[in-house]
Amino acid sequence: MREILNEAISEAWEKALNAAGKNSEAELMNKLMPPRFMEKDSENPEKYIEIPSNKPWMLEKPRDKKFGDWSCNIALVNAYIFKQSPRQVAQTIVKNLNIPEGMIRQVEIAGPGFINFYINPNYWPSILPEINAKGSNYGTLTLGQGQKVQVEFVSANPTGPLHVGHGRGAATGDSLANLLAKAGFEVQREYYTNDAGNQINLLGTSVYLRYKELLGQSITFIENGYKGDYIRDIAQEIIAKDADKWLDVPDLEGIAFCGKYAGDKILEEIRLDLLRFNVKFDRWFSERSLYTQGEVDKAIEQMRQTGHIILRDGAWWLVSTGYGDEKDRVVIRQTGEPTYLASDIAYHWDKIQRGFNKIIDIWGADHHGYVARIFAAVQAMNYPASNLEVILIQLVRLLRDGVPVAMSTRQAEYVTLEEVVAEVGKDAARFFFMTRRHDSQLDFDLELAKKQSAENPVYYVQYAHARICSVFAKAAEAKIDFPSSDEADLSLLNLEPELELMQKLAEFPSLVAGAARAREPHRFTFYCRDLAALLHRYYNKHRIADKDNLKLSQARLFLVNAVKIVLAESLRILGVSAPENMKYQEGVE
Numbered sequence: 001m002r003e004i005l006n007e008a009i010s011e012a013w014e015k016a017l018n019a020a021g022k023n024s025e026a027e028l029m030n031k032l033m034p035p036r037f038m039e040k041d042s043e044n045p046e047k048y049i050e051i052p053s054n055k056p057w058m059l060e061k062p063r064d065k066k067f068g069d070w071s072c073n074i075a076l077v078n079a080y081i082f083k084q085s086p087r088q089v090a091q092t093i094v095k096n097l098n099i100p101e102g103m104i105r106q107v108e109i110a111g112p113g114f115i116n117f118y119i120n121p122n123y124w125p126s127i128l129p130e131i132n133a134k135g136s137n138y139g140t141l142t143l144g145q146g147q148k149v150q151v152e153f154v155s156a157n158p159t160g161p162l163h164v165g166h167g168r169g170a171a172t173g174d175s176l177a178n179l180l181a182k183a184g185f186e187v188q189r190e191y192y193t194n195d196a197g198n199q200i201n202l203l204g205t206s207v208y209l210r211y212k213e214l215l216g217q218s219i220t221f222i223e224n225g226y227k228g229d230y231i232r233d234i235a236q237e238i239i240a241k242d243a244d245k246w247l248d249v250p251d252l253e254g255i256a257f258c259g260k261y262a263g264d265k266i267l268e269e270i271r272l273d274l275l276r277f278n279v280k281f282d283r284w285f286s287e288r289s290l291y292t293q294g295e296v297d298k299a300i301e302q303m304r305q306t307g308h309i310i311l312r313d314g315a316w317w318l319v320s321t322g323y324g325d326e327k328d329r330v331v332i333r334q335t336g337e338p339t340y341l342a343s344d345i346a347y348h349w350d351k352i353q354r355g356f357n358k359i360i361d362i363w364g365a366d367h368h369g370y371v372a373r374i375f376a377a378v379q380a381m382n383y384p385a386s387n388l389e390v391i392l393i394q395l396v397r398l399l400r401d402g403v404p405v406a407m408s409t410r411q412a413e414y415v416t417l418e419e420v421v422a423e424v425g426k427d428a429a430r431f432f433f434m435t436r437r438h439d440s441q442l443d444f445d446l447e448l449a450k451k452q453s454a455e456n457p458v459y460y461v462q463y464a465h466a467r468i469c470s471v472f473a474k475a476a477e478a479k480i481d482f483p484s485s486d487e488a489d490l491s492l493l494n495l496e497p498e499l500e501l502m503q504k505l506a507e508f509p510s511l512v513a514g515a516a517r518a519r520e521p522h523r524f525t526f527y528c529r530d531l532a533a534l535l536h537r538y539y540n541k542h543r544i545a546d547k548d549n550l551k552l553s554q555a556r557l558f559l560v561n562a563v564k565i566v567l568a569e570s571l572r573i574l575g576v577s578a579p580e581n582m583k584y585q586e587g588v589e
Contacts, residue, residue: 086113204259
């Protein structure tokens with residue numbers, strides 16, 4: 001219900017702003033007073049934490065039922081924008097509300113300008129036929145109107161295995177792509193392979209030196225080289241394939257070969273790791289191809305002609321200060337060597353040429369200093385800044401016995417994504433990565449993720465789905481048929497836990513819309529846990545399949561089947577499976 005009302009109030013608020021021509025003032029207000037709302041803490045479901053939101057108002061349950069089932073203060077905190085009294089603003093918002101017919105019994109403007117909503121309890125059973133009829137298509141929206149969206153994520157350098165930080169980016173990017181597709185966008189998943197430049201040369205040098213060492217030559221290993229065991233393993237593979245062939249060539253040739261060989265091999269391992277993590281890309285884009293196909297030169301030349309890249313002190317600079325960056329950025333050094341920015345400009349130029357309505361880049365938090373220059377570059381290409389989004393993924397702190405594990409892809413002091421998935425499983429890993437907003441640091445508790453109990457949130461949610469499957473197995477044994485919409489007497493579903501389940505199911509389409517707009521797929525972990533909790537409590541207190549009460553049993557089967565559908569679809573968006581059988585554990589309530 002919260003999601004449905006949030007969406008309805010948001011739309012009514014936008015209509016009121018547009019009608020009064022006040023959008024610019026609202027935007028200014030949002031900048032001056034960052035809005036916030038409350039969300040359940042993933043580690044303590046009884047606790048709420050404040051997180052940023054795009055809504056500067058609160059929707060909450062009043063302590064006293066006489067003030068409605070839900071109450072909103074939007075008119076109170078924003079009345080000054082309209083230079084009207086809060087009650088007048090509340091009246092405008094109420095007039096513009098678009099809420100599903102029959103859901104609300106009464107909307108009341110109370111006190112200085114609160115908007116109170118009274119829910120019609122008879123509405124909820126009416127949603128069940130739609131869910132059961134649509135199945136996995138329930139909640140599929142046309143919000144995106146088929147707009148082309150590219151989501152580029154992970155894009156780790158092929159210089160070492162994926163670590164848990166990459167895993168969080170993979171889970172976020174893939175879940176966001178699933179969510180946007182559900183909301184009606186045409187989505188392409190892309191991995192940008194940094195297979196050119198200094199890091200590949202450094203990788204090649206590291207492998208080549210180990211190659212020489214394994215063949216008995218004395219070496220001095222470079223200080224900033226890659227030192228993991230995987231470097232030695234790759235060098236050993238080259239020896240098994242080519243013996244000492246690369247000792248007879250100039251070092252630069254040997255380094256170039258080792259760099260390409262190692263990069264290709266590591267990239268293939270990355271592909272396999274991601275497939276095991278249930279992440280598939282529509283396209284793998286090579287940075288090297290931008291140079292071999294002349295795309296870097298073309299993009300830079302075009303921006304020279306428009307005056308956005310200029311010659312200064314013997315180097316070519318992107319005039320990024322014209323678009324809000326703190327300083328201009330070198331694209332081509334005085335030596336003629338391109339910087340990383342050169343290929344990134346060409347890559348985003350390529351994205352724009354492919355006709356994406358929206359470009360979403362998902363990067364690690366350590367790239368925050370790079371954001372302004374990319375925004376400057378795309379605006380210099382006449383691409384609207386609002387059509388580019390950069391999502392920064394904060395760090396993951398992996399704990400072993402309460403002690404954080406250090407990570408460094410060069411020193412090989414890290415835990416790989418492959419190791420985490422092997423230890424806790426794909427489903428637990430993906431779910432845990434999504435228990436925090438992308439811009440919040442995440443503590444990943446390996447021991448909790450392995451537990452087969454209600455303490456483990458992914459187990460708790462999956463077990464709810466498996467429980468429903470077991471209910472249907474028992475119903476089949478009792479020869480209780482699943483009813484059609486006409487056969488099910490849904491008026492029998494009048495218990496408080498049944499109404500709560502139906503309210504939560506009704507929120508799903510609004511949850512899809514809200515999470516898609518905010519680019520926050522992590523909301524589904526909270527939704528899954530709430531829905532699973534309602535199901536478990538209902539299951540433990542009420543008999544669902546009772547052959548002595550056929551009509552009630554059929555109505556309840558109709559309800560829990562809808563729960564099963566929505567749980568499975570929510571888990572699918574998160575990239576997590578919905579098992580039909582799981583080991584029973586005491587204490588799942």
